[in-house]
Amino acid sequence: MSSRDTVKQCCARLYESDLARILLGDSFHPGGTKLTERLGALLGLSAQSRVLDIASGTGTSALFLAERFDCEVVGVDYGSHNVEQSNAAATARGLNKRVSFRIGDAERLPFPDASFDAVICECAFCTFPDKPAAAGEFARVLRSGGAIGLSDLTRGSALPEELSGLLAWVACIADAQPVDTYVRYFCNATLRVERVERHDEALLEMVNQVRTKLLGAEIMVGLKKLELPGVDFTAAKEMARLALAAVQKGSLGYAIIHAAKP
Numbered sequence: 001m002s003s004r005d006t007v008k009q010c011c012a013r014l015y016e017s018d019l020a021r022i023l024l025g026d027s028f029h030p031g032g033t034k035l036t037e038r039l040g041a042l043l044g045l046s047a048q049s050r051v052l053d054i055a056s057g058t059g060t061s062a063l064f065l066a067e068r069f070d071c072e073v074v075g076v077d078y079g080s081h082n083v084e085q086s087n088a089a090a091t092a093r094g095l096n097k098r099v100s101f102r103i104g105d106a107e108r109l110p111f112p113d114a115s116f117d118a119v120i121c122e123c124a125f126c127t128f129p130d131k132p133a134a135a136g137e138f139a140r141v142l143r144s145g146g147a148i149g150l151s152d153l154t155r156g157s158a159l160p161e162e163l164s165g166l167l168a169w170v171a172c173i174a175d176a177q178p179v180d181t182y183v184r185y186f187c188n189a190t191l192r193v194e195r196v197e198r199h200d201e202a203l204l205e206m207v208n209q210v211r212t213k214l215l216g217a218e219i220m221v222g223l224k225k226l227e228l229p230g231v232d233f234t235a236a237k238e239m240a241r242l243a244l245a246a247v248q249k250g251s252l253g254y255a256i257i258h259a260a261k262p
């Protein structure tokens with residue numbers, strides 16, 4: 001297996017773990033469904049839209065968009081367990097005629113050219129090892145005149161060495177890029193960037209919430225009221241501490257980028 005596949009598998013496994021659900025809830029990005037709603041509004045989603053949610057995680061955003069904007073949504077994710085659970089959630093909510101999920105790789109999307117009116121990707125592009133390939137795929141599956149909404153971690157100044165390993169990569173930190181770099185990936189994929197919005201406060205809130213929940217989980221594990229085998233709380237707390245310092249310093253932030261396919 002190539003090191004790129006290892007990164008993708010490690011990322012999928014992390015976001016299918018009990019720890020991710022405990023620390024992050026159902027929505028694995030800063031701002032939760034409030035920022036997803038903002039993305040949907042920026043893209044002008046409606047009952048006529050067919051939307052692709054790339055790296056759909058638990059399916060929370062796809063199901064939310066279908067309910068909020070009446071659109072059809074297809075989710076794609078590398079993790080088979082999350083895809084299975086997302087399809088079950090769509091059925092349980094009576095949305096399975098308009099929302100479905102399948103396994104796939106953002107760098108090689110299993111869809112024909114121009115098959116979607118809109119594409120969203122929340123808090124995942126930063127983890128893709130081949131970002132130009134992913135941006136090219138986003139543009140390929142989008143119809144002409146369609147819109148893309150990316151929300152992702154952004155990097156300001158350099159990050160400490162401790163935030164450069166595999167865990168920091170799949171935690172959306174190590175390979176976060178400056179906003180201008182994301183913009184360049186999109187422009188190189190012949191997309192036109194319409195708007196950039198900063199939402200750094202949403203990241204600050206999420207990191208603070210993760211730190212609190214980590215402490216709670218550690219206590220529960222110590223009291224044997226929760227089982228989280230293999231979780232290194234010391235390393236996790238240190239990473240969360242460094243991440244908070246980076247957000248406070250402005251070295252890490254969060255942004256939405258809205259682009260269009262001419």
Ligand SMILES: C[S@@+](CC[C@H](N)C(=O)[O-])C[C@H]1O[C@@H](n2cnc3c(N)ncnc32)[C@H](O)[C@@H]1O
Nearest residue numbers: 012015027028029055057077078105106122124
């Ligand atoms: C931080 S979670 C975000 C999930 C979801 N977008 C959300 O905001 O709740 C990152 C997701 O990216 C997925 N992922 C990572 N690499 C991928 C790839 N190459 N193709 C598709 N999905 C991928 C992971 O499986 C995980 O579900």
